[in-house]
Amino acid sequence: MSEKQPVKVAVTGAAGQIAYSLLFRIANGDMLGNEQPVHLNMLEIPQALGALEGVCMELEDCAFPLLAGMDTFDDPARAFEGASYVLLVGARPRTKGMERKDLLEANGRIFTEQGRALNDNAPDDVRVLVVGNPANTNCLVAMENAPDIPRERFTAMTRLDHNRALAQLARKTGVPVSRITRMTIWGNHSTTQYPDVFHALVDGRPAFDAIGRDRNWLENEFIPTVQKRGAAVIEARGASSAASAANAAIDHVRDWALGTANGDWVSMAVPSDGSYGVDEGLVSSFPCRCAGGNWEIVQGLEIDEFSRSRIEASVAELREERDAVRSLGLVPA
Numbered sequence: 001m002s003e004k005q006p007v008k009v010a011v012t013g014a015a016g017q018i019a020y021s022l023l024f025r026i027a028n029g030d031m032l033g034n035e036q037p038v039h040l041n042m043l044e045i046p047q048a049l050g051a052l053e054g055v056c057m058e059l060e061d062c063a064f065p066l067l068a069g070m071d072t073f074d075d076p077a078r079a080f081e082g083a084s085y086v087l088l089v090g091a092r093p094r095t096k097g098m099e100r101k102d103l104l105e106a107n108g109r110i111f112t113e114q115g116r117a118l119n120d121n122a123p124d125d126v127r128v129l130v131v132g133n134p135a136n137t138n139c140l141v142a143m144e145n146a147p148d149i150p151r152e153r154f155t156a157m158t159r160l161d162h163n164r165a166l167a168q169l170a171r172k173t174g175v176p177v178s179r180i181t182r183m184t185i186w187g188n189h190s191t192t193q194y195p196d197v198f199h200a201l202v203d204g205r206p207a208f209d210a211i212g213r214d215r216n217w218l219e220n221e222f223i224p225t226v227q228k229r230g231a232a233v234i235e236a237r238g239a240s241s242a243a244s245a246a247n248a249a250i251d252h253v254r255d256w257a258l259g260t261a262n263g264d265w266v267s268m269a270v271p272s273d274g275s276y277g278v279d280e281g282l283v284s285s286f287p288c289r290c291a292g293g294n295w296e297i298v299q300g301l302e303i304d305e306f307s308r309s310r311i312e313a314s315v316a317e318l319r320e321e322r323d324a325v326r327s328l329g330l331v332p333a
């Protein structure tokens with residue numbers, strides 16, 4: 001066992017399918033490093049606490065050296081006490097034929113309550129990742145209901161889209177994902193998202209050259225494949241992505257906590273400061289670099305007409321979602 005003090009990590013939706021992969025990865029040290037003990041605070045609705053007991057038994061049976069302790073809760077206020085990292089996963093997933101924003105009302109209410117609970121109970125060093133859909137706007141709801149927590153502590157997950165884009169580009173170019181850098185997802189975690197290869201590098205050279213400047217592939221295969229990958233998995237599996245979503249959550253928090261390497265960047269949905277013309281306060285995906293536990297939007301990228309219109313379309317959807325949660329009374333007007 002390491003000498004370090006355990007860090008508390010709260011995970012909501014702890015008996016759900018994403019958590020069934022996520023909790024084990026966290027306990028294994030994949031998220032905060034293999035010298036950092038963790039204590040898991042797991043939140044569920046009362047009806048799922050029985051199933052959660054089973055998950056706890058399995059966590060125990062793994063005998064993870066870094067798992068210093070675990071507790072289960074059905075009260076967010078108690079679950080968030082002392083938690084340095086809070087992963088808000090618990091929410092209804094969409095099923096076949098739905099768009100993620102169809103979940104806005106049902107899931108948005110969860111994030112009002114959890115935002116308030118974070119505001120009143122989370123420690124000063126809390127960092128929040130929202131995974132539950134629609135992730136960007138749920139994050140906005142939580143953030144707006146937690147006025148005492150600095151806004152930059154709220155992020156939402158577009159890392160799965162980022163990883164999907166890396167995988168598609170690797171498949172097209174025949175170059176391993178490890179040699180592809182500077183991928184960017186802009187906007188919403190939805191079908192309007194814009195996976196942007198124009199700044200990406202494949203083996204150090206521009207990705208657009210590496211794909212043979214094949215605009216047809218880019219516009220008619222790559223972009224739609226990444227945008228619709230979530231639906232494709234639901235169609236094939238009968239349930240939404242779980243292990244890959246958990247993996248992306250691990251990647252997101254690991255890079256935020258421990259830093260991005262070698263000048264590379266990652267995609268994170270973060271509250272906009274107006275960069276790249278994205279309305280201030282919307283939680284939108286940007287290229288981000290992380291160091292010292294903080295993220296920063298990569299500045300100065302050239303955005304051509306094509307990219308600009310794609311980003312604008314996704315931001316327009318985020319605006320609509322923000323207006324919808326405002327009119328539902330989930331965030332202050």
Ligand SMILES: NC(=O)C1=CN([C@@H]2O[C@H](COP(=O)(O)OP(=O)(O)OC[C@H]3O[C@@H](n4cnc5c(N)ncnc54)[C@H](O)[C@@H]3O)[C@@H](O)[C@H]2O)C=CC1
Pocket residue numbers: 012013014015016017018019043044045048089090091092093094110130131132133134135157158159160161189240241242245
């Ligand atoms: N941002 C992203 O890239 C992705 C997001 N997702 C989203 O993540 C969410 C969770 O997905 P799954 O784990 O597959 O769903 P799931 O239905 O298997 O699990 C969700 C769990 O959340 C619990 N839950 C519901 N309300 C809660 C509350 N108020 N507090 C605590 N727990 C609560 C449920 O009891 C359930 O056990 C869904 O909204 C899904 O759409 C899924 C994949 C990727």
Ligand SMILES: O=C([O-])CC(=O)C(=O)O
Pocket residue numbers: 093094100133160229230231233234240241
């Ligand atoms: O598509 C869904 O509903 C689940 C999800 O967010 C994803 O897989 O990207």
